[in-house]
Amino acid sequence: MLSPRLAVRALIMQEDRLLLVNAFPGEVDDLWCAPGGGVEKNASLxxxxxxxVWEETGLRIAVGAPCLVNEFHNPEDRFHQVDLYFRCTITEGALDDSWQDPEAIVTRRRFFARNEMAGIRFKPDSLPEVAWSAAGISYDPLELLVKPRQARKGGA
Structure with missing residues (x-):
């Protein structure tokens, strides 16, 4: 039996806008998500x-309280990932289009207003509700993994 992959993600709000990243090199997909990634052993969440967040955005952050546990899975290949989301604040830096993710995974990053969320593809589905809520912690069980698709002409 395969163990679920554990990942951490940051909900970073600035001027009532949510920071999202596109983690598809070459803009091969128009799906946006909160910055973060896989947990490495021997380091805290x-x-x-x-x-x-530093690798993907060039921003230094303070990590706050957890706010969402989300599970992604793909029944076809038994992939299962648990994402732990934390409310975070920027302590240093600003978004810069020239920033290079050292792993070359994230190529686009930007802040979105709540009304812009309806015009983009994002995961998890509960992201806007959690980001713009002051509620405690939420849980999304077993959301289907979204497979990459071609970006729409003109970008996301």
Whole structure:
């Protein structure tokens, strides 16, 4: 039996806008998600999250309280990932289009207003509700993994 992959993600709000990244090199897909990624052993969840956000955005953050547990799965190949989302604040830096993700995974990053969320593809489905809510922690069980698709002409 395969163990679920554990990942951490940051909900970063600035001027009532949510930071999202596109983790598809070459803009091969128009799906946006919160910055973050896989947890490495021998580092705390906040340490892993701070590292991932730095790599993907060039921002330094303070990691706050957890706000969402989301599970993704793909029944076809038994992939299962548990994402732990934390409310975070920027402590240093600003988005810069010249920033290069050292792993070359994230190529686009930007802040979205709540009304812009209806015009983009994003995961998880509950992202806007959680991001713009002051509620405690939410849970999304077993959301189907979204497979990449071609980006729409003109970008996302």
């Amino acid at each position: 906040p340490e892993n999250l701070a590292r991932e």
